[in-house]
Amino acid sequence: MRYFNISLHVLIWGSLLLLPYFISTPQSDYRIGPVPGLFFTLSGLIHMGIFYGHAFYLYPKLYNRRLWWLYLLSLPLLLALSFGLKSLMATVWFPDIRINERTARFIYAPSVGALIISIVYRNVLNKFKAEKEQKERQAAQLQTELKFLRSQVNPHFLFNVLTNLVALARKKSDRLEPALIMLSDLMRYMLYDSQGKKVPLQKEIGYLESYIALQKLRFGSDVEIYSDLSAGDNDHPYTIEPMLLIPFIENAFKHGIDYIAQPEISIRLAVDGDELRFEVINRYQPQSTGKDESSGIGLTNVKARLELLYRNRHKLIIHDRDGLFHITLTLKTR
Known part of the structure; x- marks a missing residue:
């Protein structure tokens, strides 16, 4: 330029x-x-x-x-x-x-004209410069907010997973070792693969599948877990903000297990063209959903990140009625 x-x-x-x-x-x-x-x-x-x-x-x-x-x-x-x-x-x-x-x-008149044009030029230049600086400040602020939000995701996720592993350890389950191996893969993704701006959608799906598998190891047949995660045509370079979808799944396991006679969790992800559709459905017991210090961190976090990164390019619908919690997220992947 x-x-x-x-x-x-x-x-x-x-x-x-x-x-x-x-x-x-x-x-x-x-x-x-x-x-x-x-x-x-x-x-x-x-x-x-x-x-x-x-x-x-x-x-x-x-x-x-x-x-x-x-x-x-x-x-x-x-x-x-x-x-x-x-x-x-x-x-x-x-x-x-x-x-x-x-x-x-x-x-003599051209000298006056040159000065007038210079004044106009300088003011236009200042306007462009001010707009550029404002965009740079907004971008820097955005990055600062994203770093803060991402820093919240890791400890929140780790707290939930370690709680799962403690449960396996108390049962002296032989599933503890594969769970630890799976956790190491998840931690590697969190520490190294998710530090950039966006990641390939297929990687994020692999991360979600590992987390779901970890939960299946913990609960076995006690919880009916249905998952269907598809990235669509792998030839297209779909990308997504890392660890954007996991809070919805964490929330389902957090509130959709206890005090439920037959717990069921349904997780679906599909890509149609340049639109991603993500659904999580779980039942819960309204009278027993007590709040703790970490409750709500995940959903609040992901809403803030969606607003920052996918403004006017996403739609989040949450239905919470008669003991059924159902979220539907659609967003543009490109």
């Missing part, structure tokens, strides 16, 4: 400086109006000095609360300097130019 801007400036000023030689003839001394071509070109160099001197020195240095008066004083001085240089140039090098009302418009 920088080289494009430089090239554009060179093209514009080059065209202006060489304009007499494009539209006039040697017989007329390349005149534009009453002034010779060479005078026009040399005046163009003065106009360049006005334009860049104001835009990149006077305005940045003097246009502030402390020196604004000096800035206002510098503008007529800059014009007076350009008028003096043009008059000297006309007297010494071009004595055939007669300064009168007609020639004055060609000689």
Whole structure:
């Protein structure tokens, strides 16, 4: 972009400086109006000095609360300097130019025009710069918020999984060893694979499947767990915010097991085109859903992340009625 801007400036000023030689003839001394071509070109160099001197020195240095008066004083001085240089140039090098009302418009008016254009250019440049800085601040704030939210996910997840492993250890279950191996795979994903901005959807699905398998090891046939996770066409590069879906599954296992005669948890994920649809359904006992310190952290966290990363590109519907908790999340994957 920088080289494009430089090239554009060179093209514009080059065209202006060489304009007499494009539209006039040697017989007329390349005149534009009453002034010779060479005078026009040399005046163009003065106009360049006005334009860049104001835009990149006077305005940045003097246009502030402390020196604004000096800035206002510098503008007529800059014009007076350009008028003096043009008059000297006309007297010494071009004595055939007669300064009168007609020639004055060609000689002095362009200096005023160059200054006005420079003022407009500087203000437009400042506006673009301010917008860019604002976007950079918003991006930095977004990254800070995301880092904070991601930092909440890991300890919350680890707390739930370790609770599961304690249950297996108390039962002296032979499923504890494969559960620990599965946990190490999950931890590797959390520590190394999920630190970037987004991950392939297939990786996230593998993470969810490992977590569900860990829960199946814990509960065995005591809980009916149905899961259908599909990434669709693997040839397409679907990506997703890491560990975005796990809080919904954690919530189902947290509240859909205790005090239920026949616990059932249903988890479905499917991709259709560029839209991902994710559903989790579980029954719970409304009278026994006591709150603890960690309750609600996961869902609050994921709602905040959805708002930050998928604003206007997601829809989260939560139905909570008659002991049935049902979430449906749809989001654009690309």
